[in-house]
Amino acid sequence: MRGTLVFDLDGTLAETAPDIMASLNHFLILEGLEPLPLSEARNLVGAGAKALIERGFRAAGRPLSPEKLETIFQALLAHYLEHVAELSFLYPSVESALKALEAREFRLAICTNKPEPHARALVEQLGILPMFAAVAGRETYAFCKPDPRHLTETILTAGGDAGRAIMIGDSRTDVDTARAANIPVIGVSFGYTDTPMAALKPDRLIQHFDELVDAVLALSR
Known part of the structure; x- marks a missing residue:
C-alpha cells in the first residue's frame, strides 16, 4: 500500500x-x-x-x-x-476517484464527527462502504475532531501509518485536525464551511473530485 x-x-x-x-x-x-x-x-x-x-x-x-x-x-x-440517504448523494466523480486511488494501492478511510452508525448507514446506502478500511465516527474513540487523535486512530484502525497519510476535508475542523496531527490536508471548495477553504490554506485545494488523484499524487512524492 x-x-x-x-x-x-x-x-x-x-x-x-x-x-x-x-x-x-x-x-x-x-x-x-x-x-x-x-x-x-x-x-x-x-x-x-x-x-x-x-x-x-x-x-x-x-x-x-x-x-x-x-x-x-x-x-x-x-x-x-x-432517513439518512433518501435525498443525499455523492458529489460528481467521487466513486471514480476512489476507484482510481484504490487501483494505485492507496488505503481509504473515513473520519467524521457524524455518529458512526449514521456514517456507516449513509456510505452503505450510497454504495461505497466496501471501499473503506475504516469508518470512524464521533463516538468511535474517546475523542473527535479537531482532536488529532481522532485522525491518527482512524489511520491505525485502517491498518495505515500516520507518516504516510493525507486528510481530505471541507472545513476548518478538518484542516486544524490534520495540522495538529502533522498530516498533509487536501481541501475541497464545495463543502460546509463558514470560512472559504482557500482562506484556510490547505496543502492542496480542489474544486472537483476529478482533481483529487493528481493532488494526492503530488503530496505523496
Missing part, C-alpha cells in the same frame, strides 16, 4: 444537507414552527447535530432550553438514521 487517505464525509464525499435539513424540519414542524429552506443549510450544518438543532430553532425564532435540546437531539438522531 502507498499510504492512507482519510476523508471527512458530510460536505466532502457527499451532499448530505437535504436529509439533515429534512430531519430538522420534521422537528420544527412538530413544535409548530415553520420549516427552514435548504438555502439555510450552509449556516446550520457542519458542527454536529446539537449545534444544528440549537441553530435551527434559534433561526426559527424559538431558542431551546438545555433539557428540550437534549430531548430533540435524541429523537432527531433516531429519525435521521431512518
Whole structure:
C-alpha cells in the first residue's frame, strides 16, 4: 500500500444537507414552527447535530432550553438514521476517484464527527462502504475532531501509518485536525464551511473530485 487517505464525509464525499435539513424540519414542524429552506443549510450544518438543532430553532425564532435540546437531539438522531440517504448523494466523480486511488494501492478511510452508525448507514446506502478500511465516527474513540487523535486512530484502525497519510476535508475542523496531527490536508471548495477553504490554506485545494488523484499524487512524492 502507498499510504492512507482519510476523508471527512458530510460536505466532502457527499451532499448530505437535504436529509439533515429534512430531519430538522420534521422537528420544527412538530413544535409548530415553520420549516427552514435548504438555502439555510450552509449556516446550520457542519458542527454536529446539537449545534444544528440549537441553530435551527434559534433561526426559527424559538431558542431551546438545555433539557428540550437534549430531548430533540435524541429523537432527531433516531429519525435521521431512518432517513439518512433518501435525498443525499455523492458529489460528481467521487466513486471514480476512489476507484482510481484504490487501483494505485492507496488505503481509504473515513473520519467524521457524524455518529458512526449514521456514517456507516449513509456510505452503505450510497454504495461505497466496501471501499473503506475504516469508518470512524464521533463516538468511535474517546475523542473527535479537531482532536488529532481522532485522525491518527482512524489511520491505525485502517491498518495505515500516520507518516504516510493525507486528510481530505471541507472545513476548518478538518484542516486544524490534520495540522495538529502533522498530516498533509487536501481541501475541497464545495463543502460546509463558514470560512472559504482557500482562506484556510490547505496543502492542496480542489474544486472537483476529478482533481483529487493528481493532488494526492503530488503530496505523496
